[in-house]
Amino acid sequence: MPAVPGIEAEVRQWRTDEAVGGQVQVTVTDTGAEPFTVTAVAIDSAGFAPLPDRQVDVAFTPGRTFDLPTQYGAAVCDRAAEPAAVRLTVVRPDGRSEQLLVPLAAEVLTRIHAEACAVQAVLAVVDVTVTGLALDGEAAVGSVVLTRAGDDDRPVEVARLGGNVLYDATADVPATLAAGESRLELPVEFTVASCDPHVLAEIKQPYVFPMAVRVGDDDQVPVDLPLDPPQREVLAALVDRVCG
Structure with missing residues (x-):
């Protein structure tokens, strides 16, 4: 050019x-x-x-x-x-x-x-969703669900789940959707990591939670949890409850 x-x-x-x-x-x-x-x-x-x-x-x-x-x-x-x-x-x-x-x-x-x-290559193998997210005391709990999306039957490992400066996210990982299985459900818990006013005011990506996913022998790929607007409202309500 x-x-x-x-x-x-x-x-x-x-x-x-x-x-x-x-x-x-x-x-x-x-x-x-x-x-x-x-x-x-x-x-x-x-x-x-x-x-x-x-x-x-x-x-x-x-x-x-x-x-x-x-x-x-x-x-x-x-x-x-x-x-x-x-x-x-x-x-x-x-x-x-x-x-x-x-x-x-x-x-x-x-x-x-x-x-x-x-990320597209991973999501061609499994759909990732978050379900049932609701407040439970000073936490928000739900499930991360992996559902096999096509004919690729390789194992899919969730190696880790990360939080951010505002929220901690915990799940029982690593966990694997084994070959021959169609669905993996992982309970997940979100808690507030900080009520610092500076963090609350300045955080740019409060709802980004990277999950490391490996398909078969491929390298791990960071896939963000897909949180819809109502689920983000649940997390915002958690901050109000804990920090308000």
């Missing part, structure tokens, strides 16, 4: 982007001698489903760099994430508008793509 004179771009991802989900920063630099304004931005990569351009209004001058928050689509796992580009709509000083395809330094997209496709 040919370079675009006067414009360079790369992809970065900060912790705040991970908290938002599905977002990166496209870092654009005016490397030329003239100003320009970017009015739309989108990622162009065969490894991700295309999304509509995001409308922006960012004025660049020579030497200036700005981060443009940009969403990426669902991973397309039979395609590579790179090479990648960013599609920019640029308005020149004379008012002329043009759409440019600027090559991206996109190692971050390759990492995101690999992680997402590893």
